[in-house]
Amino acid sequence: MKGPLFYSKILLFGEYGIIKDSKGLSIPYNFYNGALKMDDNLSEITKKSNESLRSFANYLENLSKEEPELVTFDLETLKEDVSNGMYFDSSIPQGYGVGSSGALVAAIYDKYATDKITVLENLTREKLLRLKMIFGKMESFFHGKSSGLDPLNSYLSLPILINSQDNIESTSIPSQNTDGKGAVFLLDSGSTGETAPMVQLFMEKMKQEGFRSMLKNQFIKHTDACVEDFVNGNVKSLFGNLKQLSNVVLDNFKPMIPSKFHQLWRQGIETNEYYLKLCGSGGGGYILGFTEDIDKARTALKDYNLEVVYNF
Missing domain, CATH: 3.30.230 (Ribosomal Protein S5; domain 2)
Incomplete structure (x- = not known):
């Protein structure tokens, strides 16, 4: 069978x-x-x-x-x-x-x-x-x-x-441009993450007024904008929103990001060579990356294994 x-x-x-x-x-x-x-x-x-x-x-x-x-x-x-x-x-x-x-x-x-x-x-x-x-x-x-x-x-x-x-x-998403330099990639954090404790941590944070308002006014706002941009193929606008989203995650979801990636995360936002975000609940496993130039991202992240999952 x-x-x-x-x-x-x-x-x-x-x-x-x-x-x-x-x-x-x-x-x-x-x-x-x-x-x-x-x-x-x-x-x-x-x-x-x-x-x-x-x-x-x-x-x-x-x-x-x-x-x-x-x-x-x-x-x-x-x-x-x-x-x-x-x-x-x-x-x-x-x-x-x-x-x-x-x-x-x-x-x-x-x-x-x-x-x-x-x-x-x-x-x-x-x-x-x-x-x-x-x-x-x-x-x-x-x-x-x-x-x-x-x-x-x-x-x-x-x-x-x-x-x-x-x-x-x-839904359908724009078909890939296989010759495009832009890419979505997976970055292997080298350790596994457990979903349940991460979700529990999130629920704890949700008890704080400040966290709830950040989630609604920043995190959800940028997430919604990224989804719209991606589905409609607005690449330029997508990367603007991704930068904001990556920043919000670094500032507010630190426990979900393996600590050795905090600096790398910040570096992407500062150089604009790539933007990182959580893949699933975080805590380990893969980290998602977006870049307008995969060669630059590969150079910047040369110590890590990148798997391209979609090309712009």
């Missing part, structure tokens, strides 16, 4: 903000993917995945009982497959903010959900929101509260535009 491939994702804009109704833009990232596989002779790694699937199956059984009107699964087949050595074979790094649990959730829903919403039908806003809700419930098994966006992105393999929490749509 080998299931279909599900891809990783990158939330270009909207980390933390979408919790408070900012816009967001998430794109599939085909460089990493995962699929369900079967093996009766499991290695250490695949055994771990198989055990995790066993607990996940129990969790889904409870979910089916608690909310049968939302989602039900063919639990008999799922449990049988797990006991026959099913695991999730994935190249998606965990704790890197590119949706490793999202791809797994999408794969399980695709194979075992009964009465599932398929990618081929006309995906109305209601259907997208329903899928997002189902995926949010499923993914919260892995890291506390989940928006369901990562699995949705992985399941549909389409860019998703988040207008607000209850208004999402699949």
Whole structure:
């Protein structure tokens, strides 16, 4: 048995903000993917995945009982497959903010959900929101509260535009200019990040009046502007807004940025050679970078491994 491939994702804009109704833009990232596989002779790694699937199956059984009107699964087949050595074979790094649990959730829903919403039908806003809700419930098994966006992105393999929490749509983004010097890239921080503690930290900060007002008047304002610019292909305006956003994040989200990157982050803003932002919840994993000149950015960041994900 080998299931279909599900891809990783990158939330270009909207980390933390979408919790408070900012816009967001998430794109599939085909460089990493995962699929369900079967093996009766499991290695250490695949055994771990198989055990995790066993607990996940129990969790889904409870979910089916608690909310049968939302989602039900063919639990008999799922449990049988797990006991026959099913695991999730994935190249998606965990704790890197590119949706490793999202791809797994999408794969399980695709194979075992009964009465599932398929990618081929006309995906109305209601259907997208329903899928997002189902995926949010499923993914919260892995890291506390989940928006369901990562699995949705992985399941549909389409860019998703988040207008607000209850208004999402699949969208198209300007096609890449493969000869362009401008680029979106991933910078490997060299350490993994845990989503739950970072989100908890954010919720703590939200108790402060000053932080709440910064989020609304600066962070969300610049995030929304970046999303609009990116979707509409306004590159010049995009970089102006990115610089502001990068600055706001450095000033207000320091604990989410690994400390050895504080100086590098500042350097980008001062030289305009690149702008960095969080990729997912931060704390480690990947950092997202945007540059108008990828050669300059590579030189400035020569000690780091850059992976280009989109060219302007």
